[in-house]
Amino acid sequence: MATKKPIDPADSPRVVLEGRVVTMNGNAEVIANGRVYTHNGDIVAVQEATAPAPAGFGNTAVSATGGTIYPGFIDLHNHMPYNVLPLWQVPKKFSNRGQWGRHAEYHSKISAPMQTLAATPELLASICRYVEAKALVGGTTTGQGITLANQSGIRRYFRGVVRNVEATDDEASLPAASTRVPDVAAKDAQTFLTRLKKEKSCYLLHLSEGTDATARRAFQSLQIGGASWAITPSLCGIHAAALQAPDFEVLAANGGSMVWSPFSNMLLYGRTADIAAAKAAGVPISLGCDWAPSGSRNLLNELKVAHIFSEANGGIFTARELVAMVTREPAGLLGWDRVVGTIEVGKRADLLVVEGTAGDPYQQLIRAKESDLALVMINGVGRIGDAALMRKLGFAGETLKIGGANHMLFLAHPAEDPLTQNLTLSAAGDRLTRALRGLPALARMAERPRPISPMAMARAGANTWRLALDEILDTGVELRANLPVRVPGGRTLRAAAMRPVFAETKKLSAAVMPLAIDALTVVDDPGYLDALDTQRNVPDTIKEGLRDLWS
Numbered sequence: 001m002a003t004k005k006p007i008d009p010a011d012s013p014r015v016v017l018e019g020r021v022v023t024m025n026g027n028a029e030v031i032a033n034g035r036v037y038t039h040n041g042d043i044v045a046v047q048e049a050t051a052p053a054p055a056g057f058g059n060t061a062v063s064a065t066g067g068t069i070y071p072g073f074i075d076l077h078n079h080m081p082y083n084v085l086p087l088w089q090v091p092k093k094f095s096n097r098g099q100w101g102r103h104a105e106y107h108s109k110i111s112a113p114m115q116t117l118a119a120t121p122e123l124l125a126s127i128c129r130y131v132e133a134k135a136l137v138g139g140t141t142t143g144q145g146i147t148l149a150n151q152s153g154i155r156r157y158f159r160g161v162v163r164n165v166e167a168t169d170d171e172a173s174l175p176a177a178s179t180r181v182p183d184v185a186a187k188d189a190q191t192f193l194t195r196l197k198k199e200k201s202c203y204l205l206h207l208s209e210g211t212d213a214t215a216r217r218a219f220q221s222l223q224i225g226g227a228s229w230a231i232t233p234s235l236c237g238i239h240a241a242a243l244q245a246p247d248f249e250v251l252a253a254n255g256g257s258m259v260w261s262p263f264s265n266m267l268l269y270g271r272t273a274d275i276a277a278a279k280a281a282g283v284p285i286s287l288g289c290d291w292a293p294s295g296s297r298n299l300l301n302e303l304k305v306a307h308i309f310s311e312a313n314g315g316i317f318t319a320r321e322l323v324a325m326v327t328r329e330p331a332g333l334l335g336w337d338r339v340v341g342t343i344e345v346g347k348r349a350d351l352l353v354v355e356g357t358a359g360d361p362y363q364q365l366i367r368a369k370e371s372d373l374a375l376v377m378i379n380g381v382g383r384i385g386d387a388a389l390m391r392k393l394g395f396a397g398e399t400l401k402i403g404g405a406n407h408m409l410f411l412a413h414p415a416e417d418p419l420t421q422n423l424t425l426s427a428a429g430d431r432l433t434r435a436l437r438g439l440p441a442l443a444r445m446a447e448r449p450r451p452i453s454p455m456a457m458a459r460a461g462a463n464t465w466r467l468a469l470d471e472i473l474d475t476g477v478e479l480r481a482n483l484p485v486r487v488p489g490g491r492t493l494r495a496a497a498m499r500p501v502f503a504e505t506k507k508l509s510a511a512v513m514p515l516a517i518d519a520l521t522v523v524d525d526p527g528y529l530d531a532l533d534t535q536r537n538v539p540d541t542i543k544e545g546l547r548d549l550w551s
């Protein structure tokens with residue numbers, strides 16, 4: 001039986017992109033005037049612009065981008081559905097994640113609004129469309145997925161155009177990663193180690209988020225005894241903010257890695273991981289956004305925060321090392337380094353083109369705004385970019401303005417999720433804007449049980465997909481357990497028997513208030529930097545640095 005590949009229709013047209021090529025390969029090679037040839041999803045050649053075209057490209061028009069070409073971004077830490085919500089005005093300085101999850105303000109601004117949206121299946125398609133487009137306009141070509149669940153507890157992932165680390169349908173070259181939000185209890189460390197040893201890709205575990213001893217204990221719980229730890233090269237700790245220098249030594253000695261999300265850490269806790277110690281210990285490090293309510297809107301912002309933090313602390317990372325943290329490093333953590341993460345022949349054509357070729361190319365990317373992204377290509381298909389370039393390449397879709405310029409979004413896909421078929425980003429955004437503005441009314445509707453006839457139930461029940469939210473508040477239920485389950489139709493889903501969050505819809509209307517949708521970009525959100533200024537925990541150096549880098 002032919003397997004449908006969710007993001008990899010290997011039939012992309014021949015494309016020749018000319019520009020400065022930042023390969024991010026092992027030699028950090030940059031071709032000042034180069035060309036990248038792509039076809040059928042792959043990079044066919046990377047060479048000087050003056051070199052003869054490879055076989056088959058004789059008649060292919062060269063697209064002179066006037067820009068710099070990088071590998072596409074990989075974001076290993078995101079809670080995608082939440083990215084419709086605006087930045088939370090964090091009410092106090094927390095010291096571990098168990099605290100804010102129980103704060104009344106968190107309930108009214110984040111968990112109750114999200115539960116209300118999740119309890120309204122009519123909004124599901126709009127949420128998927130909006131948050132995926134938002135990742136794309138920030139350059140993400142590979143990220144974490146959007147989990148859906150139906151009434152029977154069957155789970156699946158939204159099938160979008162952004163490569164999803166949790167569902168690839170291509171276990172041979174892109175084995176799926178696993179994710180987990182709750183802590184591992186000390187008594188379960190041995191079981192967890194057994195689970196880690198079975199991992200083919202990477203196990204993304206939220207680890208020691210916070211700054212205090214409670215947060216650090218989550219790491220210490222991985223110690224089975226003596227020098228034996230539930231850490232393998234598959235373990236990637238998200239945050240690792242409470243780890244001390246000796247902990248990073250242990251993590252590195254056992255082959256573990258981390259995803260650093262400095263902006264989220266600073267918003268909630270006022271400081272971030274001892275990243276200099278992590279680097280000194282040799283821990284492989286990637287960068288992740290976390291989520292819009294207390295994190296970066298996209299990786300362009302997270303790169304800026306990481307750069308500002310690094311510079312303010314004596315220059316921990318070079319600009320190139322930071323770019324590696326969103327390209328080749330995460331590809332390595334996933335075990336996907338032979339397929340993505342750099343611009344090399346034979347790899348998937350996941351590319352970013354940023355306008356301009358002046359100065360240091362790595363600094364240029366760190367300074368880039370969403371409006372500077374002339375093209376975001378996934379598997380040889382242009383997904384968003386400058387409207388003229390997209391048209392020239394044959395990817396004509398929905399037009400939108402980014403930073404005043406005409407851009408084009410192309411989301412057509414041979415194996416497109418039926419959920420979002422024919423739904424434009426513009427319609428999705430309008431619908432969500434209205435829904436968030438009317439949250440109290442929506443919550444009241446969600447609280448009222450809908451009368452469902454047995455016939456309607458039979459017709460729609462099992463196929464009514466809803467958001468399965470990552471439950472940040474620890475209830476002891478692992479919501480992203482990733483247990484492989486065979487479902488009718490032959491596809492292996494990563495599913496879990498669970499108590500769905502959407503069953504808890506009581507008292508939502510008392511908690512929620514009207515909210516504004518989180519804007520698609522920073523460049524078109526004049527209030528964003530002002531809103532950051534009112535965040536009590538974010539250091540002034542970060543606020544000022546962001547103002548500079550986004551200007």
Ligand SMILES: [Zn+2]
Nearest residue numbers: 077079206290
């Ligand atoms: Zn997270």
